[in-house]
Amino acid sequence: MKPKHSTPAPAARSTQSQWQALKLLFQALSANRLQGMLLGMALACATVVMGALLLGISGWFITSTAIAGLIATSAISFDVFTPSASIRLLALGRTASRYGERVTTHSAALNALVDLRERVFRALASRPAGQAPEQWHLQPARMLLRLTRDLNAAEALYLRLLVPSCSALLSTALISLWLAFHHVWLGLAVFVWFMAWGVGIVWWLVRATTAVALAQSRHAEQMRQQALDIAGGQAELVMAGQLPAWQARLNAKQAQVADLEVALQRRDAMAAAAWQTLHSLSMAAAVLLAAWLVLNGQMGVANAAFFILMAMAGMEPFAAMRRGAMEWAHTFLAARRLQAPLSSTQTTNAIALPEPAPGLAAQLRGVSVSSRRKELRIANCSFDIARGETVAIVGASGSGKSSLLALMAGELAASEGQVRSSASVALPQQSALFNDTVRANVNLQQLPLSDADIWSALEAAGLRDVIAARPLGLDERLGEGGLGLSKGQARRLSLARMFLANQQFWLLDEPTDGLDADTAGDVLERLAYTLTGKTAVIATHMQREAALAQRLLVIEAGRITQQVVQGTPEFDKVLAKLRDG
Template identity: 35%
Template sequence: MKAILTFAPLLGRLKGAFALTLGLSLITLFAGVALLGLSGWFLTAAALSTAGAAFNLFAPSAGVRGLSFVRILSRYGEKLAGHDATLRLLADLRVWLFSRLFPLVPLGRRLGRGDLVSRLLADVEALDTLFLMALGPISTAVLAGAAMTIGLAILLPGAALAFALFFFAAVLLVPIALVLVSRRTGTEIVGATSDLRQSVMDGIEGHQDFVLLGATGLAMARAESPAARVAKARRRLGLIAAAASALVQVFAGAALVSVLAMGLAALEAGAIDGPLLAGLLLAGLASFEASAMLVRSATRLAGAAAAAERLHAIATATPAVAEAASPLPLPPGAEIRLEGVHFGYDPERPVIGPIDLTIRAGQCVAITGPSGAGKSTIAHLLVRLADPDAGVVRIAGRDIREVATDVLRRRVALMTQDAPVFLDTIRANLRIGRHDADDAECWQALEALGLAELVRGLPQGLDTPLGEAGRTLSAGQARRIGLARTLLSDAAIFVLDEPTSGLDHEAEAAFLAELPEMLRGRTAIVITHAEVPTAFDRVYAMKAGRLVEAARMGA
């Protein structure tokens, strides 16, 4: 539960909206209590009255109608204010989370895809209803119970203490016990759901291979285990919640019986009259309306606690790289040097090393090798997505660990092998490389990559929207859009990781042949598994974690 306190500042920003929601919720509840109490008094008084026309029917009936309208309006206002505050909290939660995730990139080695999706979606959603479904109803119930207890202390003193004991046992002790008992189950549900989502995502992405290899049964078996765990945990949580609901009803019944017993004694003693007793009984019954959502609120609170712990864990994780305590300026220049570099995701099993490499400013160098050889690791080291276990990476003579990462990444631009095309216009996709690029610069980048004619032929030109993941483009065109936005950046050094990914052999060869000319004047490292043409200044092959100078195609 302590992890929930991490998000107290976010809740504090919306304290006005939440206070309004709580106030309207209280008005709704008090109007309901007053409505039922007044109705009980009115009907009982009318039935017992022998005065006929002397009994005032108009004032109580007007009160009933007025309270009904108040309840309807306050209920609507409560929903409107509560959902508005919740949506704003959701936005703040996502901003908070993403601002803490960026320093942890890359996340793939820390979390599975399903687990990451769970934390970004399900866990955030569990917290965005924290007030609306948990803290709000509990606060409303406590305040309503306090008000009803005060009313009984004034009108029926003998029943106030017993009512208070049973009411607060129902609205406080039962939910607290439910949270404590169901916390482990809630954590299990969150974890099993994450595993299930991972299995489903693997099954969807690998569906074709599973079918072709006759391994669909394996994929289903991998999903069945977490699905069974989720179902079992939810059944257990349902049983716990049912028992808690029954206990709440027992306490509610005991509270009403105590009020009835004390009320009958007071009635017999002449301390109160029959209509007042009926009104108090029905008002007490209506006050327990606040307890109706408490069991659900408590289970939500247990789930929110588990979600908060998971989000807190990822948000407070150690960054992949540590920022320099006193960053030094990065000197002008675009020379790259790797000196005795070793690296391994598991220090006991190095992926690369030792590597010594010097690339002079303006050179275009290719690094080839099979998948898994460690080529992409070099790209990650150059932009400090990871730091070497030994050795030094220098840009313009400076150890990049001494430079602020944002300064480094303005000098070195990385185009990853899965660089996406976003669901937006061509102009917006290009300006990701440099947000202040004007249209002339966008056209220049497109011209350099042979896309200008294509874009000019589109009805909306640069304002043409691209489909999700660039599906309105061919694979080659999508890669060129990604490279164009990289070229638009002010970086002096480009690192292109598998820029021909998704292209056929002919398109790949043509693209690589043109690439050095596109990058002329910039220092560039092109990481590829393909054969490299003679246009590159040098070609290295990654073998057994080391770089070996290799021949170029046609050389």
């Protein structure tokens, strides 16, 4: 008979996958910050140990002083300097280690989150494992959630779980070892007792809150999405008479989230009550145990005071673990959600394209691009772009114009065929402006430019007078997404950014789309002047933009169906079919 190979049960495979997700998250957090994180954990342990010793030695010193004072000879010979110096040293050391621990652990965690956020952003912006980028582009709210809430929850894996657990284990071990010198079995019993109830409460809290916290997170995400839908479509909902119904659904979802929050807080209160009860029982047991050791001559009274106060201090780290237990579900959910992007090896770096033949800026030969539905976005396209030439790719929306620009920019990989292209600079359809100064928005590449260079670019784009009229000029801060500028002004600022790029090959995607006729005319006039001597490819469906070109490429459903040259009747026919402004 052939031996039967056992396969893991589904539950076992699920548990293994969960731990792999947590392991991957910790590896990502500690990839570049492991030394700082280990130093922070060491300082946290030192803080706990010095705090316990400070309390224990203080109790020992007070008790010893009181006993020595009962006998005159003992009072005279009693050394008060060594313990008092130790107390001062421990107090200073604990303060320094506490400050150092807070600075080191939080610095390591925040820097780790910066690295992690960039890594996740790059993965989501390219292609998460098993998913096409279009899925994430259609769900910006989910992407934002991954970059904010999930990454902030990942911080708890280190600050709320690993650091307190290490401190609790070390303090319990040291107290147990010290007691073992007096009585081995009592030392072992104390260690088992502390770990049993300290870890037991944390384990119960994790088990009791995980399902509730996961449900709360799921409902909170749905509530957030409903609120965004209502805020974005309020006018349409009012027109349709559906706003009250949508608000009722949102209120019901808020009530669900609130009920789950109450359930979580109730479990936390139960854990706090259990911890306080066992803390009191442990203190009573420590007093009884110390008294028994004193009565049996196995421990002095001063050492008994030392032990009782050390036991009190040793329980404190377990209280910090309770907060980590409350955040465990969110940390686990974050690890599970981030597993795909963290496992991705994709990058957002542009594809390195080979140089075209001499005299050309770009060459495409038999190029095809497939969508995630296996449909062809670009189908067997072949054409050349000569240096110094302005070419317009014209076609309806969705025909593949932007995809061709992305291929030449190296932002999109061809499924078939070959793309050769010189280095280029692109103007996308939407002007990407940031909540920063005008200077920083124009000089996005952070080139070593003077203010005169930036003013010159703004002059060329027709925006100098607008910015000069602002109180702070180049230091004027734009709002989120470029708020404070009109759409035409934002487009001009993007053009000024291109003027500073010092590239000879320009890729322009609908450069005047959405602008009024006067603004578009001025922008195109400045653009035509600036393109002199440069190579440009313009993706457009408008006459006013296509008129700048010496050659038109007509694209339909991803295929180049016609190429016409300026000065021919065919060129005029194609131009006449395009939308006028």
